Amino acid sequence: MSVCQKWGISTLSWNELVFNELVHVEQENETETNISAELITRLCMGQKLSMAKKGTSRKQPTKKVATRGRSTTSSTTVKTSVRKKRTLKPSAIVDQEPSLLSKSEQQQILSYLLKGGPPVAACEKLDLSTTSFLRTFTEEESFRDDYYAVMSLLSQNVLMAFYRQAMEGNVSAQTNWLKAMPPPGWDGVPAIEHVPLFTFDETLDELTDDELLNLARAMEIEVPTATAKSGT
Known part of the structure:
Protein backbone atom coordinates (compact mmCIF):
# COMPACT_ATOMS: atom_id res chain seq x y z
CA MET A 1 0.00 0.00 0.00
CA SER A 2 1.40 3.39 -1.01
CA VAL A 3 1.58 6.42 1.23
CA CYS A 4 -1.16 8.18 -0.72
CA GLN A 5 -3.56 5.22 -0.35
CA LYS A 6 -2.67 4.89 3.37
CA TRP A 7 -3.48 8.53 4.10
CA GLY A 8 -6.32 8.75 1.60
CA ILE A 9 -4.87 11.60 -0.48
CA SER A 10 -4.03 11.98 -4.11
CA THR A 11 -0.56 11.77 -5.53
CA LEU A 12 -0.69 15.44 -6.47
CA SER A 13 -1.57 16.44 -2.92
CA TRP A 14 1.27 14.29 -1.54
CA ASN A 15 3.81 15.84 -3.90
CA GLU A 16 2.61 19.31 -2.92
CA LEU A 17 2.95 18.41 0.78
CA VAL A 18 6.51 17.16 0.30
CA PHE A 19 7.46 20.25 -1.70
CA ASN A 20 6.03 22.65 0.87
CA GLU A 21 7.85 20.83 3.69
CA LEU A 22 11.17 21.01 1.85
CA VAL A 23 10.72 24.70 1.11
CA HIS A 24 9.79 25.35 4.73
CA VAL A 25 12.92 23.56 6.01
CA GLU A 26 15.17 25.34 3.51
CA GLN A 27 13.81 28.76 4.50
CA GLU A 28 14.41 28.15 8.20
CA ASN A 29 17.96 26.92 7.66
CA GLU A 30 19.48 29.27 5.09
CA THR A 31 23.02 28.14 5.73
CA GLU A 32 22.23 24.51 4.75
CA THR A 33 21.73 24.46 0.99
CA ASN A 34 21.97 20.69 0.63
CA ILE A 35 19.05 18.67 1.96
CA SER A 36 20.25 15.33 3.30
CA ALA A 37 19.08 12.10 1.75
CA GLU A 38 17.84 10.97 5.14
CA LEU A 39 15.43 13.91 5.34
CA ILE A 40 14.02 13.24 1.85
CA THR A 41 13.59 9.54 2.69
CA ARG A 42 11.69 10.35 5.86
CA LEU A 43 9.38 12.67 3.95
CA CYS A 44 8.76 10.05 1.24
CA MET A 45 7.94 7.45 3.94
CA GLY A 46 5.27 9.78 5.27
CA GLN A 47 6.92 10.68 8.58
CA LYS A 48 5.71 14.06 9.78
CA LEU A 49 8.61 16.21 10.96
CA SER A 50 7.79 18.07 14.12
CA MET A 51 9.41 21.33 15.13
CA ALA A 52 11.12 19.61 18.04
CA LYS A 53 12.79 17.07 15.75
CA LYS A 54 13.76 19.81 13.36
CA GLY A 55 15.37 21.75 16.15
CA THR A 56 17.44 18.79 17.29
CA SER A 57 18.32 17.43 13.85
CA ARG A 58 19.73 20.56 12.29
CA LYS A 59 22.39 22.97 13.40
CA GLN A 60 21.40 26.40 14.58
CA PRO A 61 24.05 28.87 13.52
CA THR A 62 22.16 31.74 15.12
CA LYS A 63 22.61 30.19 18.54
CA LYS A 64 26.28 29.47 17.87
CA VAL A 65 26.93 33.05 16.84
CA ALA A 66 25.11 34.27 19.89
CA THR A 67 27.16 31.91 22.05
CA ARG A 68 30.41 33.22 20.62
CA GLY A 69 29.35 36.78 21.24
CA ARG A 70 28.36 36.02 24.80
CA SER A 71 31.61 34.17 25.56
CA THR A 72 33.74 36.99 24.15
CA THR A 73 31.76 39.64 25.94
CA SER A 74 31.70 37.74 29.20
CA SER A 75 35.45 37.10 29.16
CA THR A 76 36.13 40.77 28.49
CA THR A 77 33.77 41.78 31.27
CA VAL A 78 35.44 39.43 33.75
CA LYS A 79 38.92 40.70 32.92
CA THR A 80 37.79 44.31 33.25
CA SER A 81 36.14 43.69 36.60
CA VAL A 82 39.22 41.89 37.93
CA ARG A 83 41.46 44.72 36.77
CA LYS A 84 39.26 47.26 38.51
CA LYS A 85 39.37 45.28 41.75
CA ARG A 86 43.15 45.13 41.66
CA THR A 87 43.38 48.86 41.04
CA LEU A 88 41.04 49.76 43.85
CA LYS A 89 42.66 47.41 46.36
CA PRO A 90 44.79 49.41 48.86
CA SER A 91 48.45 48.40 48.82
CA ALA A 92 49.32 49.41 52.38
CA ILE A 93 48.00 51.21 55.44
CA VAL A 94 49.57 54.66 55.40
CA ASP A 95 48.02 56.15 58.51
CA GLN A 96 49.54 53.60 60.90
CA GLU A 97 52.07 55.09 63.32
CA PRO A 98 55.56 53.58 62.88
CA SER A 99 56.98 51.64 65.80
CA LEU A 100 60.24 52.42 67.57
CA LEU A 101 63.34 50.40 66.78
CA SER A 102 64.38 47.91 69.42
CA MET A 181 92.54 73.19 60.84
CA PRO A 182 94.69 76.33 61.19
CA PRO A 183 97.44 76.16 63.83
CA PRO A 184 97.50 78.67 66.70
CA GLY A 185 98.42 82.16 65.51
CA TRP A 186 97.70 81.29 61.86
CA ASP A 187 95.44 83.65 59.90
CA GLY A 188 93.76 85.38 62.83
CA VAL A 189 93.56 82.35 65.10
CA PRO A 190 94.34 83.41 68.69
CA ALA A 191 97.75 82.25 69.84
CA ILE A 192 98.39 80.20 72.96
CA GLU A 193 98.91 82.23 76.12
CA HIS A 194 102.51 83.09 76.86
CA VAL A 195 103.96 80.80 79.50
CA PRO A 196 106.95 82.26 81.40
CA LEU A 197 110.13 80.25 80.89
CA PHE A 198 112.46 79.33 83.76
CA THR A 199 116.22 79.37 83.64
CA PHE A 200 118.16 76.12 84.01
CA ASP A 201 119.06 76.87 87.62
CA GLU A 202 115.50 77.81 88.46
CA THR A 203 114.32 74.58 86.90
CA LEU A 204 116.80 72.54 88.93
CA ASP A 205 115.68 74.24 92.08
CA GLU A 206 112.13 73.03 91.43
CA LEU A 207 113.21 69.37 91.13
CA THR A 208 113.34 66.92 94.02
CA ASP A 209 116.46 64.86 94.86
CA ASP A 210 115.11 61.77 93.12
CA GLU A 211 114.25 63.78 90.03
CA LEU A 212 117.74 65.27 90.02
CA LEU A 213 119.32 61.79 90.22
CA ASN A 214 117.17 60.51 87.38
CA LEU A 215 118.06 63.54 85.29
CA ALA A 216 121.76 63.06 85.99
CA ARG A 217 121.65 59.38 85.03
CA ALA A 218 119.80 60.28 81.84
CA MET A 219 122.49 62.83 81.00
CA GLU A 220 125.23 60.31 82.02
CA ILE A 221 126.58 62.62 84.74
CA GLU A 222 128.46 61.04 87.64
CA VAL A 223 126.88 62.13 90.89
CA PRO A 224 129.03 61.84 94.02
CA THR A 225 127.49 59.67 96.71
CA ALA A 226 127.86 59.76 100.50
CA THR A 227 130.08 56.61 100.47
CA ALA A 228 132.51 58.18 98.05
CA LYS A 229 132.76 61.31 100.18
CA SER A 230 133.51 59.36 103.39
CA GLY A 231 136.23 57.28 101.66
CA THR A 232 138.14 60.32 100.61
Whole structure:
Protein backbone atom coordinates (compact mmCIF):
# COMPACT_ATOMS: atom_id res chain seq x y z
CA MET A 1 0.00 0.00 0.00
CA SER A 2 1.40 3.39 -1.01
CA VAL A 3 1.58 6.42 1.23
CA CYS A 4 -1.16 8.18 -0.72
CA GLN A 5 -3.56 5.22 -0.35
CA LYS A 6 -2.67 4.89 3.37
CA TRP A 7 -3.48 8.53 4.10
CA GLY A 8 -6.32 8.75 1.60
CA ILE A 9 -4.87 11.60 -0.48
CA SER A 10 -4.03 11.98 -4.11
CA THR A 11 -0.56 11.77 -5.53
CA LEU A 12 -0.69 15.44 -6.47
CA SER A 13 -1.57 16.44 -2.92
CA TRP A 14 1.27 14.29 -1.54
CA ASN A 15 3.81 15.84 -3.90
CA GLU A 16 2.61 19.31 -2.92
CA LEU A 17 2.95 18.41 0.78
CA VAL A 18 6.51 17.16 0.30
CA PHE A 19 7.46 20.25 -1.70
CA ASN A 20 6.03 22.65 0.87
CA GLU A 21 7.85 20.83 3.69
CA LEU A 22 11.17 21.01 1.85
CA VAL A 23 10.72 24.70 1.11
CA HIS A 24 9.79 25.35 4.73
CA VAL A 25 12.92 23.56 6.01
CA GLU A 26 15.17 25.34 3.51
CA GLN A 27 13.81 28.76 4.50
CA GLU A 28 14.41 28.15 8.20
CA ASN A 29 17.96 26.92 7.66
CA GLU A 30 19.48 29.27 5.09
CA THR A 31 23.02 28.14 5.73
CA GLU A 32 22.23 24.51 4.75
CA THR A 33 21.73 24.46 0.99
CA ASN A 34 21.97 20.69 0.63
CA ILE A 35 19.05 18.67 1.96
CA SER A 36 20.25 15.33 3.30
CA ALA A 37 19.08 12.10 1.75
CA GLU A 38 17.84 10.97 5.14
CA LEU A 39 15.43 13.91 5.34
CA ILE A 40 14.02 13.24 1.85
CA THR A 41 13.59 9.54 2.69
CA ARG A 42 11.69 10.35 5.86
CA LEU A 43 9.38 12.67 3.95
CA CYS A 44 8.76 10.05 1.24
CA MET A 45 7.94 7.45 3.94
CA GLY A 46 5.27 9.78 5.27
CA GLN A 47 6.92 10.68 8.58
CA LYS A 48 5.71 14.06 9.78
CA LEU A 49 8.61 16.21 10.96
CA SER A 50 7.79 18.07 14.12
CA MET A 51 9.41 21.33 15.13
CA ALA A 52 11.12 19.61 18.04
CA LYS A 53 12.79 17.07 15.75
CA LYS A 54 13.76 19.81 13.36
CA GLY A 55 15.37 21.75 16.15
CA THR A 56 17.44 18.79 17.29
CA SER A 57 18.32 17.43 13.85
CA ARG A 58 19.73 20.56 12.29
CA LYS A 59 22.39 22.97 13.40
CA GLN A 60 21.40 26.40 14.58
CA PRO A 61 24.05 28.87 13.52
CA THR A 62 22.16 31.74 15.12
CA LYS A 63 22.61 30.19 18.54
CA LYS A 64 26.28 29.47 17.87
CA VAL A 65 26.93 33.05 16.84
CA ALA A 66 25.11 34.27 19.89
CA THR A 67 27.16 31.91 22.05
CA ARG A 68 30.41 33.22 20.62
CA GLY A 69 29.35 36.78 21.24
CA ARG A 70 28.36 36.02 24.80
CA SER A 71 31.61 34.17 25.56
CA THR A 72 33.74 36.99 24.15
CA THR A 73 31.76 39.64 25.94
CA SER A 74 31.70 37.74 29.20
CA SER A 75 35.45 37.10 29.16
CA THR A 76 36.13 40.77 28.49
CA THR A 77 33.77 41.78 31.27
CA VAL A 78 35.44 39.43 33.75
CA LYS A 79 38.92 40.70 32.92
CA THR A 80 37.79 44.31 33.25
CA SER A 81 36.14 43.69 36.60
CA VAL A 82 39.22 41.89 37.93
CA ARG A 83 41.46 44.72 36.77
CA LYS A 84 39.26 47.26 38.51
CA LYS A 85 39.37 45.28 41.75
CA ARG A 86 43.15 45.13 41.66
CA THR A 87 43.38 48.86 41.04
CA LEU A 88 41.04 49.76 43.85
CA LYS A 89 42.66 47.41 46.36
CA PRO A 90 44.79 49.41 48.86
CA SER A 91 48.45 48.40 48.82
CA ALA A 92 49.32 49.41 52.38
CA ILE A 93 48.00 51.21 55.44
CA VAL A 94 49.57 54.66 55.40
CA ASP A 95 48.02 56.15 58.51
CA GLN A 96 49.54 53.60 60.90
CA GLU A 97 52.07 55.09 63.32
CA PRO A 98 55.56 53.58 62.88
CA SER A 99 56.98 51.64 65.80
CA LEU A 100 60.24 52.42 67.57
CA LEU A 101 63.34 50.40 66.78
CA SER A 102 64.38 47.91 69.42
CA LYS A 103 67.80 48.11 71.06
CA SER A 104 69.03 45.24 68.93
CA GLU A 105 67.82 46.94 65.75
CA GLN A 106 69.45 50.19 66.82
CA GLN A 107 72.80 48.43 67.28
CA GLN A 108 72.47 46.78 63.88
CA ILE A 109 71.82 50.17 62.29
CA LEU A 110 74.85 51.72 64.01
CA SER A 111 77.09 48.81 63.02
CA TYR A 112 76.07 49.24 59.39
CA LEU A 113 76.70 53.00 59.57
CA LEU A 114 80.21 52.39 60.90
CA LYS A 115 80.97 50.58 57.63
CA GLY A 116 80.21 53.76 55.72
CA GLY A 117 76.66 53.02 54.61
CA PRO A 118 73.90 55.67 54.69
CA PRO A 119 70.86 55.26 56.98
CA VAL A 120 68.46 54.51 54.10
CA ALA A 121 70.69 51.70 52.81
CA ALA A 122 71.02 50.34 56.35
CA CYS A 123 67.22 50.18 56.73
CA GLU A 124 66.86 48.42 53.37
CA LYS A 125 69.64 45.95 54.18
CA LEU A 126 68.16 45.08 57.57
CA ASP A 127 64.55 45.14 56.31
CA LEU A 128 63.60 47.96 58.68
CA SER A 129 61.25 50.88 58.09
CA THR A 130 62.81 54.29 57.46
CA THR A 131 59.88 55.92 59.25
CA SER A 132 60.65 53.81 62.32
CA PHE A 133 64.28 54.96 62.08
CA LEU A 134 63.21 58.62 61.93
CA ARG A 135 60.83 58.25 64.86
CA THR A 136 63.47 56.49 66.96
CA PHE A 137 66.04 59.15 66.05
CA THR A 138 63.61 61.89 67.11
CA GLU A 139 62.35 60.35 70.37
CA GLU A 140 65.30 58.28 71.63
CA GLU A 141 68.03 60.60 72.90
CA SER A 142 70.51 57.78 73.51
CA PHE A 143 70.15 56.53 69.94
CA ARG A 144 70.57 60.06 68.64
CA ASP A 145 73.79 60.52 70.66
CA ASP A 146 75.16 57.20 69.39
CA TYR A 147 74.35 58.24 65.84
CA TYR A 148 76.26 61.51 66.19
CA ALA A 149 79.19 59.64 67.75
CA VAL A 150 79.32 57.30 64.76
CA MET A 151 79.21 60.25 62.36
CA SER A 152 82.08 61.87 64.28
CA LEU A 153 84.19 58.73 63.96
CA LEU A 154 83.53 58.58 60.24
CA SER A 155 84.51 62.24 59.92
CA GLN A 156 87.78 61.49 61.70
CA ASN A 157 88.54 58.81 59.12
CA VAL A 158 88.09 61.35 56.35
CA LEU A 159 90.15 63.91 58.26
CA MET A 160 93.05 61.52 58.74
CA ALA A 161 93.04 60.52 55.09
CA PHE A 162 93.09 64.19 54.18
CA TYR A 163 95.99 64.79 56.59
CA ARG A 164 98.01 61.94 55.06
CA GLN A 165 97.64 63.46 51.62
CA ALA A 166 98.83 66.81 52.96
CA MET A 167 101.88 65.22 54.61
CA GLU A 168 102.73 63.40 51.37
CA GLY A 169 103.13 66.76 49.63
CA ASN A 170 99.73 67.34 48.06
CA VAL A 171 99.60 71.15 47.82
CA SER A 172 95.81 71.29 47.49
CA ALA A 173 95.40 69.07 50.55
CA GLN A 174 97.89 71.21 52.51
CA THR A 175 96.04 74.41 51.60
CA ASN A 176 92.64 72.99 52.53
CA TRP A 177 94.04 71.49 55.73
CA LEU A 178 95.40 74.88 56.87
CA LYS A 179 92.01 76.44 56.12
CA ALA A 180 90.08 73.76 57.98
CA MET A 181 92.54 73.19 60.84
CA PRO A 182 94.69 76.33 61.19
CA PRO A 183 97.44 76.16 63.83
CA PRO A 184 97.50 78.67 66.70
CA GLY A 185 98.42 82.16 65.51
CA TRP A 186 97.70 81.29 61.86
CA ASP A 187 95.44 83.65 59.90
CA GLY A 188 93.76 85.38 62.83
CA VAL A 189 93.56 82.35 65.10
CA PRO A 190 94.34 83.41 68.69
CA ALA A 191 97.75 82.25 69.84
CA ILE A 192 98.39 80.20 72.96
CA GLU A 193 98.91 82.23 76.12
CA HIS A 194 102.51 83.09 76.86
CA VAL A 195 103.96 80.80 79.50
CA PRO A 196 106.95 82.26 81.40
CA LEU A 197 110.13 80.25 80.89
CA PHE A 198 112.46 79.33 83.76
CA THR A 199 116.22 79.37 83.64
CA PHE A 200 118.16 76.12 84.01
CA ASP A 201 119.06 76.87 87.62
CA GLU A 202 115.50 77.81 88.46
CA THR A 203 114.32 74.58 86.90
CA LEU A 204 116.80 72.54 88.93
CA ASP A 205 115.68 74.24 92.08
CA GLU A 206 112.13 73.03 91.43
CA LEU A 207 113.21 69.37 91.13
CA THR A 208 113.34 66.92 94.02
CA ASP A 209 116.46 64.86 94.86
CA ASP A 210 115.11 61.77 93.12
CA GLU A 211 114.25 63.78 90.03
CA LEU A 212 117.74 65.27 90.02
CA LEU A 213 119.32 61.79 90.22
CA ASN A 214 117.17 60.51 87.38
CA LEU A 215 118.06 63.54 85.29
CA ALA A 216 121.76 63.06 85.99
CA ARG A 217 121.65 59.38 85.03
CA ALA A 218 119.80 60.28 81.84
CA MET A 219 122.49 62.83 81.00
CA GLU A 220 125.23 60.31 82.02
CA ILE A 221 126.58 62.62 84.74
CA GLU A 222 128.46 61.04 87.64
CA VAL A 223 126.88 62.13 90.89
CA PRO A 224 129.03 61.84 94.02
CA THR A 225 127.49 59.67 96.71
CA ALA A 226 127.86 59.76 100.50
CA THR A 227 130.08 56.61 100.47
CA ALA A 228 132.51 58.18 98.05
CA LYS A 229 132.76 61.31 100.18
CA SER A 230 133.51 59.36 103.39
CA GLY A 231 136.23 57.28 101.66
CA THR A 232 138.14 60.32 100.61
